[in-house]
Amino acid sequence: MADFSDDELLSELGIDLAPVKSVTYTAKEERLISGFEEIIHFYEEHKRVPSNSIDTDIFERIYAVRLGQLKQSDEAKKLLAAFDHLNLLSDSDNEEADLASLEDDDLLAELGIELEDEENIFVLQNVRTQKEREANELTATRKVCEDFEIFKELFEQIAKELELGLRITKPFGKDASIELHDWFILDGQIVYVSEIGEYFKAPNGENDARLRVIYSNGTESDLLMRSLKKALNNDKASRRILVANNVGPLFSSFKSNDHSNELEIKSGTIYILRSLSDNPFIKKHKDIIHKIGVTTGKVNKRITDAKNDATYLLADVELVAAYGLPENVVPHKLEKLIHKVFQAAQLDISIDDRFGIPVQPKEWFLVPIDVINEVIEHIKNGTIENVIYDPEQSKLVGNQ
Structure with missing residues (x-):
């Protein structure tokens, strides 16, 4: 084999030895x-x-x-x-x-x-x-939210609550904070902060974190918290979505007289539902048949599969109102008090569940929404145990 110099060998292999011209852009x-x-x-x-x-x-x-x-x-x-x-x-x-x-x-x-x-x-x-x-820490890319079906019900619920006045919107303040499960309106879309990663110090010394943000158009982004803040501040029409004043927290003066189990005391929500059933009786009296309950979970999750649950009369339901509870109330005890007030108006109905077993839902009552609102006021001022509902007079009367 002939001896080749390094340059000749590289040339034989087709490797161009000419220096690469560097390109400089403005x-x-x-x-x-x-x-x-x-x-x-x-x-x-x-x-x-x-x-x-x-x-x-x-x-x-x-x-x-x-x-x-x-x-x-x-x-x-x-x-x-x-x-x-x-x-x-x-x-x-x-x-x-x-x-x-x-x-x-x-x-x-x-x-x-x-x-x-x-x-x-x-x-x-x-x-x-x-x-x-x-600079990866400053970038975020929107992409299709593959599990948007999980969040779709939440967005629909928020839109419904805004329509009903159960939620309100306020401008996003310049120094406002962003927390887990916060809701905003940005660029005309409803925005949900579904996840917050580990906090770290940003170059300006402030706390920052990577977020998972879901948008109502079915996309998501992994932008930084300060990037979301900047976007909300730059959009003059941006808003923070908040629970309306009449949705809580309320009951500041209400306290349970039973302090035997303080560990049970935690926040919750009173919810009022209306059935969308095609049952002739329910449909005829739709405006005065209400389900009244108290939950420590999220109302929208409870009613997601209502049409397959005999508790909800095997039909979809609509949220009429929701009231947040403070931490000094035991939810299940408050629920018993409310049901006791409306006991005489409890709906007497039997529904076969999906297995054909008859179920008698206990949380449905034949009572107008304005009377329910009166009970809420009695809960606020701590006098709920002093009243009871009289179906014949269709009003609250003194509890003898």
Whole structure:
């Protein structure tokens, strides 16, 4: 075998020894490349180009607008040619990225695009530099929430409670905290903090943590707590969802006279349900048939499978009202007091469960909602044991 020098051997193997030319980009070009790489990432994850349709989230709409502008710039296409292995910048018509309706400057501004000059393509907002994107602790990606069915009932319940006035919204304060199971409205969507990871010190010295945040459109994100705070502060229409004043905590003056088992004392919720059964009698008297109960768990979980539970008359139910309890009340004892007040109006009905066994639900009463509200007031001021419901007069009377 002939002797070869190192350079000759590498040449025979087809390895180019010419020095690699380093490419230096300007800050504008870096942002342009970084923004295009986010579009590529979206395409690879969702197998489609981003759409600007009204039912997509704000991030996808930003990508759609950005892609449309890039396609209209020869300078941008030349710069990004080496990165466009998916041919996203081709001139072929694509309904998903059609920007014909995006001439309105206000809409573009809403999407984070500022049309300041002819080079507006280089002043795109919401585009991070490569260094920013590599800072993992500051990044988070929205993705489809695979187990959204678990959360769907929660979102529907929150929407229902907002409609009923059981929950209210207030602006998110600049220095407000974010806790586990908090609810917000952000970018027009209901947002739920379902998980909080381990806390750590952020560069500014404040406590931070990675969150699992679920959105009402069926997506989720693993953003940092400070990132969510920033987003809520930047969105002037953002709101915190809170329990309304009439939902608790209440009963500040009510205390059980029985202190024999202090370990049982814990917070709970009084809930009032109305049946959606097709049973002729129940349907006819729907407005005065109510289930009144007290639970230490979440009401929405209790009623999720109501149509398969004889306790709920084998039918779906709707939440009429809910009242939070403080920690000085024993839930099951309070429930007994309430049921005692309405004992004379207890619904006498028998329902066969799914096994054909007859069940007589005990928590349903033929009583108007306004009378139930009166009982709530008696609980508040500690006089519930002094009243009882008289079905003949349809009102509360003194308990002799």
